[in-house]
Amino acid sequence: MNIDAMREKNRQHWIHPVSSWLDQEHSNAKLLSSGKGAWLRDAEGNDILDGFSGLWCVNVGYGHESIVQAAAEQMRRLPYATGYFGYASEPAVKLAAALADIAPGNLNKVFFTLGGSDAVDTVIRFIKLYFNVTGKPDKKHFISLQRGYHGSSSTGSGLTALPAFHNGFDLPLPSQHHIPSYYPYRNSDAQSDDEIIALSVTQLKEKVSELGPENVAAFFCEPIQGSGGVIIPPVGWLAAMQRACKELGILFVVDEVITGFGRTGPMFACDAEGVSPDFMTVAKGLTAGYAPMGAVFIADHIYRAIADGLPSGELVGHGFTYSGHPVSAAIGLEVLRLYQEGGILENGRKVGEYFGNQLGKLIDHPLVGEVRSRGLLAGVELVTNKALKTKPDRSLKLGEKILAAGYQNGLIFRAFGDDIIGFAPPLCCTPAEIDQLIVKFTKSLNDVLTTKEIQNAI
Ligand code: PMP
Numbered sequence: 001m002n003i004d005a006m007r008e009k010n011r012q013h014w015i016h017p018v019s020s021w022l023d024q025e026h027s028n029a030k031l032l033s034s035g036k037g038a039w040l041r042d043a044e045g046n047d048i049l050d051g052f053s054g055l056w057c058v059n060v061g062y063g064h065e066s067i068v069q070a071a072a073e074q075m076r077r078l079p080y081a082t083g084y085f086g087y088a089s090e091p092a093v094k095l096a097a098a099l100a101d102i103a104p105g106n107l108n109k110v111f112f113t114l115g116g117s118d119a120v121d122t123v124i125r126f127i128k129l130y131f132n133v134t135g136k137p138d139k140k141h142f143i144s145l146q147r148g149y150h151g152s153s154s155t156g157s158g159l160t161a162l163p164a165f166h167n168g169f170d171l172p173l174p175s176q177h178h179i180p181s182y183y184p185y186r187n188s189d190a191q192s193d194d195e196i197i198a199l200s201v202t203q204l205k206e207k208v209s210e211l212g213p214e215n216v217a218a219f220f221c222e223p224i225q226g227s228g229g230v231i232i233p234p235v236g237w238l239a240a241m242q243r244a245c246k247e248l249g250i251l252f253v254v255d256e257v258i259t260g261f262g263r264t265g266p267m268f269a270c271d272a273e274g275v276s277p278d279f280m281t282v283a284k285g286l287t288a289g290y291a292p293m294g295a296v297f298i299a300d301h302i303y304r305a306i307a308d309g310l311p312s313g314e315l316v317g318h319g320f321t322y323s324g325h326p327v328s329a330a331i332g333l334e335v336l337r338l339y340q341e342g343g344i345l346e347n348g349r350k351v352g353e354y355f356g357n358q359l360g361k362l363i364d365h366p367l368v369g370e371v372r373s374r375g376l377l378a379g380v381e382l383v384t385n386k387a388l389k390t391k392p393d394r395s396l397k398l399g400e401k402i403l404a405a406g407y408q409n410g411l412i413f414r415a416f417g418d419d420i421i422g423f424a425p426p427l428c429c430t431p432a433e434i435d436q437l438i439v440k441f442t443k444s445l446n447d448v449l450t451t452k453e454i455q456n457a458i
Contacts, residue, residue: 003043006031018152018164030407035062038426038433040412051406051413051437053426056226056258056377057289059348060338061428067290067334074330083112083324092324095332099295102267102336105276107297112324116257116283117151119294120220123253123279124155125318127217130251130302133309139250140175141211143204144220147181147228150255159220162228177211179203181225182233185370185381186389193234200237201244208248218251218278219244223269226258229420230379232372239273251278251302257294261285261335262345262427264375265352278302288335293328339427348427352376355425355434362438365445366458367398376429380421384458391419396457398448405447411440 001009010029015021031043038061040048053059060067074091081089096110111126113119124142131139142159144150150159157165158172166172182190182200190199208216223238225231238254245252259269260282266272270280276299283294310316322328339345352375359378360371369383382398384390392398399415406413414422425437448454 003031006043037061037063038429046410048407048410048412049433049437049440051411051423051425051441053424054289055284056263056424057284059261059263059285059427060288060335060342060344061426064290064334064338066338067288067331070330070334071291071327074327078326081326082321084319089324089326089329091326091329091333095329095336096324098333098336099297103280103297104268104270104274106300107276107280108300109298109303111296111298112329113283113294113296114292114320114322114325115151115294116255116281117153117156118320119257119281119283119296120150120156120159120255121153122296122318123220123281124159126279126296126298126302126306127251127253129316130306131217134305136214138215139217141177141216142175142218142220143177143179143207143211143216143250145181145222145225145228146178147183147225147231148178148220148222149225149227150220150222151257160227177207179207181228181231182237183231184234185231185372193236196234197237197240200233201240204241204244205248208250213249216248216250218253220253220255222255222257223259224264224374224377226377226422227416229416230372230377230422232374232379236273238270238275242275242277253277253279253281255281257281257283258424259377261288262339262348262375263377263424265349267339267345269374286335287328287331288338290331290335291325291328292322293325293332344427347429348376351425351427351429351431351434354431355423355429355437358434358438359423359441362442362445365442365449367445367449367454373423376423376425376427378423379416380423382419382421384454393457394418396453398454401448401451401454402444405444406441409440409444409447411437411444413441 007029011025032040033043034041038050040050099110100108113122144159146161148161150156158176161178182196184196190196242252254270254277256268278299280297287293356373362368363371367382369381369386369389372379382392384392399418403415
């Protein structure tokens, strides 16, 4: 099919995830056709540096032949095996064991999902079951952070706290509540790291007290808010929130769908703070985007309480046809090998430091209010007045314009609204590729800065 025909079919038939349906009917899709390492090639033959690892998932980079082989071998031998009715396949068993091995603390049980949204939904269902089984059936309220993202399933998207995921969908549910994001750059009530952490703890305590601790089940958070705009809490925030949850008698759930598998440096962001939550969700980097798969880690004490609390033989009615899919699991095993023995995690740590230093230099750019990063995850705040931290007026469509300039300059990244740019380059990047990313991004900022409209606005 030629490119124009493909774009036309796309306009006519494919409803894209999180898209404006109306705009989609008039859009020209950017058609991607192949990839190698940190680079993509589009249908017109342009080479583009992927500064976002697909959708923060292709951590090992594109075109790993060993992953293709692992998938092909598994497809040839056994393309599908259910986990229902006592059946199991070797890759799923091995992957569950390998994950338990690397997981923080006592997260030794793994439930496989197809991605992050159903991992979050699985946790919600298991928490309800846990409190029902342990005789606390009133504990049914859930708290998360404003600007948090926890997927777009029918229940989980209520814990997500971004307007587009609630508007028109009758969400959040009455049992879902949000406390403010710590958002250091725009936190008008707290300045120092200690104050920001203390404020979050106070806000959680106040919310639990308002709802009644006997009614609150859990607090959900990401170690770094991803889709909310790569908002990074002070070091110590995650551990402080875990301590607060313990004190309050509520469960602590960490959503590592983005931060898992080396994105911020350590294997899991929880590792950096010695945190071991009651539940942890992962997806994306688990298979590095080569096949769909997510997982829920369950702490031993939660698992035991459910297992022992149910009568022998009673089914836990939760599962998917593709839970523990053997091809995805075989891919996951090879991806884990690449992270560890293949040195990709180590490379990501080293290059992450270089990336943070180089990107940080953009703070001198007239449109940049803040550059923040941890490992290979970064956010850039766009402003039209640095001293006043002025958000760009929506009519300027600054984020959208910089994104478009980026693609023209051969670089993919992401814009969150009009005022934040996000980066998540593959962990396999070289320092030379980081240099190219910086050059291309700087040029994109300058291309937009020099337009008359922006000159008038700054
Ligand atoms: N949780 C977090 C923190 C995420 O970033 C995402 C996806 N961006 C999800 C859950 C949902 O994952 P999926 O898109 O695989 O359903």
